[in-house]
Amino acid sequence: MKKLLLGLSIATIATSSAFAETYHPECFVPAPGTSIIEKSAKEGPYKIAFVNGFAGNDWRIAAIQASKAWAARPENAANIEKFTVVSVGNDSSAQIAAIDNFIAAGYDAITFIAVNPTAFEPVIRRAERAGTVLVPFDNVLDSDKIVQINESQFALGKLKAQTVMDELGGTAKKILMVNGLPGNATDRDRRLGMMSVLEKVDGLDIVEVVGNWDTGTSQKVVADALATHGQFDAVVSQHGSAGTINALQAANHPIVPMGVDGENGVRMLMADLKIPGVSAAQAPAMSAVALEAAVSLLQGHSLPQTVYLPIPQVKSKNLQAGVNYFPDLPKSFNTGTGFPSCFKPFSPQELLGQSIDNT
Structure with missing residues (x-):
């Protein structure tokens, strides 16, 4: 070479x-x-x-x-x-x-x-x-x-959208899309991946909100969307998905298919509420x-x-406590702890023992 x-x-x-x-x-x-x-x-x-x-x-x-x-x-x-x-x-x-x-x-x-x-x-x-x-x-x-x-990022967005459409049998009337931080290539490409699936669904109304990849922001904007638009057939969320689920629960929204992120608390909610769909992460x-x-x-x-x-991804039907989510760890803990093809994934103790401060 x-x-x-x-x-x-x-x-x-x-x-x-x-x-x-x-x-x-x-x-x-x-x-x-x-x-x-x-x-x-x-x-x-x-x-x-x-x-x-x-x-x-x-x-x-x-x-x-x-x-x-x-x-x-x-x-x-x-x-x-x-x-x-x-x-x-x-x-x-x-x-x-x-x-x-x-x-x-x-x-x-x-x-x-x-x-x-x-x-x-x-x-x-x-x-x-x-x-x-x-x-x-x-x-x-x-x-x-x-x-x-x-x-x-395109594949990640497409995976979430395709999973919820598969759960719905390929048809839907209204879907909520919770996007990330505007101006970032990641937000742009994930949205394009989702749209590559959803824009092909006949008669589908896609409602988009900006969640900034943040749990609190996502909960607020989803609550506002529910108050304005009523019920949705499914939800695709880039990140901050625990806030999205909490808003749905607070509004007594029916359980619907969801494409969500890989935070520990999100997977706990998916398992507890039996939410169909996929948890897929940008690790x-x-x-x-x-x-x-x-x-x-x-x-x-x-x-x-x-x-x-x-x-990193897992379908909701394959969630297992202690394997791909951890009830004893903080809800904010991210389950994407490493890539085995690169090096040994980090243990929760390795990660949680590190400060978040500038050094």
């Missing part, structure tokens, strides 16, 4: 045989049509930062805890001189400024959850000139110049996979430019 190694230049090779030679292919699975990126190896240990944006929900808290749990494992700590976590809110300029500060401070790699998908081309160029590896995950960028870690432990990718690139390994991790 021919590779280009010009300082931190990008090697792009798009043949299927090439991907067999990328590093740890059982973990870093290429998205369809993606290329390969490789950097020149740099001697460690490394200074690495995680620049989170929005920090106002349990998923982001879990992502921070997973990143710290990964950095604390001895096999990873040996490669890290310094690991820093900051959360900067929903302002893309603040996030870019934080990334620039870490570049100027000589950090070797920076992972981040992008506030929006389009504003980062200049900072990508600055990072490349400085020799800093950037690895966004979850909310990724509209860019093919850096390695990005994600699940297929916050992908923050750790992004760190694994950053170190791999710094060590000179080649990776797919866009990595698609498997979607």
